[in-house]
Amino acid sequence: MKIHFEIEANEAPLLINALDLALQSVNNPAHKASIQKIKSEVVSDINADQVIRNNVISAISHWTKVRPILTTSNLRFGLSLTKGFMQNHLHQLCNKILISISPNHKSKVSREGANKCETIQDIINIIQTNI
């Protein structure tokens, strides 16, 4: 079974703590192994999210002089990225990151999809949806 859900970055440690508590309170080895597997999947997702975020911020830093670059930064109003960059380069940047972190990604980021991004978080989200 595949269960997909979204949580905020600051809620991730809470979920890990909850799984640790569950591990301590369970005695059945089979149940313990199952919870351990869930925990490792969650940790893997958290790491992947951080990898994408770091890649995006590093790539965008070559196109703007504004610092710091935060996940909430507005691409055009906050980082002064040009209309030309949004229309012609952002989708290429997304696809380079996508290929580097997931060679077997399911689809590519389109020019139109990338052009709709308004914040760094939007870029992270659009890459995640294509992995």
Next chain:
Amino acid sequence: MLLRLTIIVYFCVIAQTFAQLKVELGETFSDKHKRNEPAIVYFNFQNNDTTSDTFVADMALGLTFEDVIWNGLSLSFVSEWHRNTQIKNKRHVQQLGLNLKKPFDFQNSSHFTLELNANGKYSHDLRATEGAGETGIYSAYINPYWSGVLPNNFLNYLRPGAIMPDTTTKASYIIQYEYLFGGGLEYIKHDDLLIGNVNAQLILYPASKALARLLNQTEFIKIQANITERTNHTNNDSLELSGFFFSYQIGVQYKLPDKKGLIGLSLDYINGANPLIAQIEQNYHQVTIKTKLSLSSNNK
């Protein structure tokens, strides 16, 4: 009206069927800057028999294919409708044609890009005498962009298409600005009129940082000025269709979620002639409702 609605629905269905396809509703596709502007709609039906109804519309419906044949090339089938019964020299123009857009990127450190915007349209001026109002209009424009950063800080502030100053500066609490410029050629077949075009656009976003925090709308207040200088390069003395064109818009707009478009209200001032929509020399103010919609079949 029913026919237009049918065409809109038809466009939407096709756009949702094919990948890399989108439907855009804007002001006009001929002008690169105006392409991104919302369509104008305003009407006022009078109860008094002695005064006529008022109708203002500058609308363009485009069916756009992205990345066709060549990477970055977009091709649009466009239907435009320009009507104004409010002004002294009324206009009512319907147009049908093709728009082609292709950026040419120069792979230097600042990523200088030249964007070509070419149009070929059949135009029908419904107010002209029989036959005289039908013409082909062909135009091509070049707009420069710098996509990357420039080494010089001062020049960085002057990059076309960049919103400056950025929100880390105190000045961004007061105002942010953006400007674009370009030039090209326009040819009107019926009058054998070749016109040179140089244009610039300045957009001001007052209190954009504060509005982003309060309303989550960075472009809620928008002040925009457009300047176009047209020069007649033929012996045809249609001076009333060339010359200086100036317009400004002061308005508020609300962006719909997921970049689906926007709605707004604006005070517009127009001064000059625009041969592409058969508007001869005149100046007027108008208050308009504006809307821009973009339906894409591929949101990835």
